[in-house]
Amino acid sequence: MASARQVPFRAFNPRRGLNPYHSPYTIIDCGDIPISPFDNALALLQMTSAFLELGSRKPVIKHASFPKPKLITLGGDHSIALPALRALNKIYGQPIAVLHFDAHLDTWHPAKYPSAWPSQQSDFNHGSMFWMASNEGLIINGSSVHGGLRTRLLGWEDYEDDTNQGFLQINADDIDDLGTRGIIDIVLQRIGTELPVYLSVDIDVIDPGLCPGTGTPEAGGWTSRELIRILRGLESLNIVGADIVEVAPAYDGTGEQTSLVASQIGYEILTSIVGRGLAEMDVQKGSGNEAKAHNEL
Template sequence: MRGIQLAAAAALASLAAACGNHAHEDREWTAEELAELEHKWGMEWPYAGIGSFAHLKHTKCLTTPAELFDIAIIGAPFDTAVSYRPGARFGPRAIRQASSRQTTFRGFNPRANINPYQNWATILDCGDIPIVPVDNAVALRQMTEAFTELGSRSPVSPLLQKPKLITLGGDHSLALPALRALNSIYGKPLRVLHFDAHLDTWHPAKYPSSWLSDQAHFNHGSMFWLAGNEGLLINDTTRPSVHAGLRTRLSGNGWDDFDDDTQQNWLRVVADDIDDLGTAGVIKTILDAIPADDPVYLSVDIDVLDPAFAPGTGTPEPGGWTTRELIRILRGIESLNVVGADVVEVSPAYQGQGEETALAAAQVVYEILSSVVKKGLEGMGKEGGTFENEHEKGMKEEVVVEGDDVKDEL
């Protein structure tokens, strides 16, 4: 009998607790109460919280088709198209980890005079594409479909025709599906601004092997050759794509690789040019080749940096640029009309304990975000919109845009 009484008492207590919890859940919270909770518990220290890029809102965008954004950070953890050291599949996670000191609260970029995280753009971390690691044909199709689906959505802001994707690599082959997607979305070929130690315009046969296959053509040194042959890049000698930071060894016993590259409509800025031109001269060379109104895909291989600054990469080449030089150049080209971007080839297994490679990559993403958001503000001015970027508040104001034609798009 005593046991039955105890069981009944326990059941009543459980029911009371459940009812109490249910009442707590059903209550209507006021805006003031919710604001107080946010003030009390909403702040995160850089080392805390879920590991999204810069503590941005994280959504699995590929499974939530109603989720809209202006700029998406999307990871492409893929590295089975490399020719030397693997490991870039862990790059997106490492870059996100290295971005943890970037926050909305402390996100103002003194070099760009803007806080990209407190501005007009809705920026999301859309997670990673679940790329299969055992079949490159399937992986290529997955990336192409994912980039196309995300890039085809309607943006939140009326400033844009389509949202912009910034991809965290992954090896550099992902630029091919990204360019395929952009071509599908906009129906036009693009120009590419390519920061890299290597050309990446090699014919696949330049990789010496008797075991050639169609699938072997898809690799991280031939994707721009493939893109050019597919008509994804503008083939007009007056409108070339641009390499910057080159210092690769070439095939054979001469300049054939450069000749092939020129025939594919590329202009080259080699790493050593910075000694004679300085960063200002490099910037001028790029801007002379690519005017501000031409849509461009920005592709940054972290091996453009010297291994002293970015050892954690698959194909390191001595004699590269410093992190500060690259940042200065990126700031100098902020007027470009970037419609998509990637930061690739971060292989964290080869970096030091200080995360220097991933830190550099996270900074590059931050600079690209700053430029894209700043370009949007320029578009507001062109279209009659207003936005007050107050240093004290840095808060979003109402944006008024006249007309549907947007200047900073295709």
């Protein structure tokens, strides 16, 4: 029910001056990806195949700003980022920069995220998917960012492993010194506006006092207002895919506050993707008109 208000009616976003559902772009709910709950390897294959098939479709309106479909995925387990990155790597023919908002690194070696029954399948989990993606060459080393970190570690070696995978770390406490504007500037300086970006939002980046409905809550997180303000400031990023994950309704309050925040985050991401596309269309139209006027002169 928390996403019931996310409909084209009364969806005008005043901060951007647009209704993302009323634009030249077509927004489609593709439904659920059917996956096996019993076999991690099969589930990974099923998700990768689905992302690849959806992301390879021809856009309804093909334009330079939207040469391919852009996918926003609602989780579920954070491990969905790995099949998404595998698919995007094939679709775009290159590694992807990752902007990851989370309390946790999620770049742990599988051996540091132990299973009672170790196996190749158990290596794939919601704490190791970026480690796997990095080792497969799916992530642009040196251009990716974590934001909102306040995780518990095995030791300093966890940060060292993370740095070796090419991530810049922004801790939750940094917002007190830098403010939202400072964090926005750091991200834009690190990633730029041209690289293809996968935006991954774990709802536990927000303090559990505001978003309790998640599996691994950590005290001391950002507020929903702070995260939304940061996301709004990053509209110029070239987002090619995104996810909002780790929302666990069973742990949420009766007011569904976690789901409400996740729904709003999805709306903001959608608005930003559409807004950047429309801005690029306006620039290209302007260039075309200038060229036409020059020819007429």
